[in-house]
Amino acid sequence: MISTRFITDYLNLSTPEGQKNHAALISGFNDFFDSFVAAANMAVMAVDMDRKIVITNSLAAMLLETSEANLIDQYVEDVLPKSPLTNVMAGNYKSIPRQFEMFGRTLYAERTLISRGQVPIALVSFFQDITHMEKRTERHKQAREQELFLNDIIENSYDGIYITDRRGKTIMVNKAYERISGIPRDTIIGEYMSNLVASGLLSTSLTDEVVSSKETVTRTQRNRNDKEVVITGNPVFDEKGEVRHVITNVRDITELVNLNTKLAAESSRADLYQEQILRKAADENIAYGSREFENVLNLCSKVSKMDSTVLILGETGVGKEIVAQYIHKHSPRKSKPYIKINCGAIPQNLLESELFGYVSGAFTGANAKGKPGRFELADTGTLFLDEIGELPLNLQASLLRVLQDSEITRIGDSKSKKVDVRIITATNRNLESMIQDGSFRSDLYYRLNVVSINIPPLRERKLDIPPLAEKTIQDLNRKYNTKKSLSSGFVRLLTEHSWPGNIRELKNFIEKQFVLSDSDVIDAAVSPNTSVEIGKNTMMPKESSEKSSSKLPTYEEARSTMERDLFKRAMEQGKSTYKAAALLGMSQSTFFRKYKEVFPKEVR
Incomplete structure (x- = not known):
């Protein structure tokens, strides 16, 4: 108008x-x-x-x-x-x-x-x-600001984020994913997950499984960047209930796994310490008065300053573990772990896992979190392998590799781990004879026998008996809060006995007299079942005294006779291999093995 x-x-x-x-x-x-x-x-x-x-x-x-x-x-x-x-x-x-x-x-x-x-x-x-245009512009502006805000959240997330469509085409990854995976984003944006896995750039893809199951899927793996990661794929649905996108969260748990491994190792180490920690300093556990044992300690002092492997030789009960502890306590590693394992006390099928550990799922019955072996527990410290002569040939080869490369591999694992361990071994067997009959590797023997320490039997260093007896009675008095003592006559009688079981037999005998004696001064053996004659100025076994006038047996014959008698009496008193082993101060597995050698017909 x-x-x-x-x-x-x-x-x-x-x-x-x-x-x-x-x-x-x-x-x-x-x-x-x-x-x-x-x-x-x-x-x-x-x-x-x-x-x-x-x-x-x-x-x-x-x-x-x-x-x-x-x-x-x-x-x-x-x-x-x-x-x-x-x-x-x-x-x-x-x-x-x-x-x-x-x-x-x-x-x-x-x-x-x-x-x-x-x-x-x-x-x-x-x-x-x-x-309406202004409103649309404002909504667009708000949407854009929200998009930028969400992008900032995704980009600055500490966890890696990987977003694909339902076909597996890569839409977006954040900088955390680049850091965790070690893969630049420009090499994977726009690419399909199946192609990336086929090319080896990615080790796995959860997209197909999430799309087919329409559920969250989680996996744990070690990626190509050598990191332990937890991968969780989450579906995003459209209005029809179909999966439109898959958002995968990648969390780096390497430090957590390492901490858990260290915690497990420390926990296992603490358990072992409870069992085998040195109750006192090594010096306090040693009592001696002979020149022979003084020479042993002088040699130990020299070798303790180096990391050379040491082979301790000696009969059962002469104190090989005490010497191993002495070397550790006087070494630069004295504040580090001291771990012991008896190679003859653990069944062969379990010994490998005890030495080297295992990873999760390595075998049926394995701990779900895996377990560190004794080598890992002893890292930076000392590992004492007692009864090394009982080590099976297949594990001898594994031990040789550890000595050569300073690396161990857990059972079920493909990766090796460096360890810094000082090795001390001990045996009462003749390893050179075992090399001749093929039951011990010569190359391992030479590796272990860099320095050998031979501990004389107690019968060859009788001046050690009085201080050992005195220390034993003092330990028993502290344990039971008593004030018993040994008479000079009783100590003299102790020095006249040959003690084929060495220090272990001596201590067990004194403890038996300590328990059975009604007097505060022990001056004679009072056990009605004792194998030692009471009425003479000698403590030789009856059987030995009766045969003193007969033909002198060879060493092996005498040793065989003594072992048969010792094991027979232990079984008669203990009634079971467990109690008999305890009476002789040895493990049940070692006792059973030796008993089977002495009395093969009685063990079926």
């Missing part, structure tokens, strides 16, 4: 010539103008120099919530008192903001000045309602 007054003035229809076709011209101009403005699909409003509305259309009336008739020839400030249009004039229209709020809408206006000659006669404004 256009103001009739405005058209009349604009076309000079107020002159006599113009008035002839006044009505027809105005009607025709209105029809033309309305169709033109309607085709523009925009709200149009023009204000003359008197600030009256002279042109408008239906879109403008609708935006201003009125009718065209109510707007034409009205002053702007009358019909639109709160509109920014009330301030628009020919001189300032360019400086007025093009975007403004009116009637709860956001409007955008383009303005054009209409002039006749050089004289402005009206200012035309073209309006557009951009309220």
Whole structure:
């Protein structure tokens, strides 16, 4: 709609010539103008120099919530008192903001000045309602900000994040994934997981399993960057309940696994310490008075300062473990672990796992978390392998590799681990004879026998018996809170006995007299079942005294006779291999093995 007054003035229809076709011209101009403005699909409003509305259309009336008739020839400030249009004039229209709020809408206006000659006669404004566009822009802005925020969260997550579509195409990975996997993101973005696994760049893919199961899937593995990781694939569903994306979380648990391994090792080490820790300093456990044993300790002092392997030789019960402890306590490793294992006391099928440990699932019945072996527990310290002559040939080869490479491999593992262990071994067997019959490796023998220490039997160092007896009675007094003592005569009788069981037999005999004696001073053997004669100034076994006048047997014959007698009496008193072994101060497995050698027909 256009103001009739405005058209009349604009076309000079107020002159006599113009008035002839006044009505027809105005009607025709209105029809033309309305169709033109309607085709523009925009709200149009023009204000003359008197600030009256002279042109408008239906879109403008609708935006201003009125009718065209109510707007034409009205002053702007009358019909639109709160509109920014009330301030628009020919001189300032360019400086007025093009975007403004009116009637709860956001409007955008383009303005054009209409002039006749050089004289402005009206200012035309073209309006557009951009309220929905502004809302969409704001929503887009908010969505973009939220997207950036989520990207920041993903990118700065400490865990690796790997996002694929349902077909396994890589959409996104974060910098943590690059750090954990060691794979640059530009080599995998846009690639399919199946191709990456086939090429060896990735070791596994959870996408297919998550898509097929529609459930969260978790795996633990060691990746190509040598890190222990927990991988968890989570499905993201569309509106139809189908998996749209798979978000995989990759957590580096290497440090946690290492800490758990160290904790398990420390726990196992503590358990072993409870069992075999040195109750006293090594010096306090040693009592001697002979030149022979002094020479042994002097040699131990020399070798303790080096890390050379030591082979301790001697009969059963001469104190080989005490010597091993002495070497450790006087070595630079004295503050480090001292771990002992008796190779003859552990079944052969378990000995390998005890020495080298195992990983989870290595064999049926294995601890689910794996277990460190004695070599790992002794790392930086000393490992004492007692009864090394009982080590099976297959484990002799494994031990030789450890000595050569300073590396161990757990059962079920493919990776080796460096260990720093000082090895001390001991045996009461003749290893050179075992080499001849093929039951002991010569190369291992030479590795173990860098320094050998031979401990003489107690019968060859009888000056050690009095201090050993005195220390034994003192230990028993402390243990039972008593004040018993040994008479000089009793000690003299002890020195006259040969003690084939050496220190262990001596201590067991004194403890028996300690328990059975009613007096605070022990001066004679009081056991009614003792094998030692009481009424003479000797403590030789009866059998030996009866045969003293007969033909002298060979050493092996005498040893065989003594072992048969000793094991027979132990079984008669103990009634079982466990108790008999305890009486002789040895492990049940060692006792059973030796008893089977002596009495093969009685063991089926």
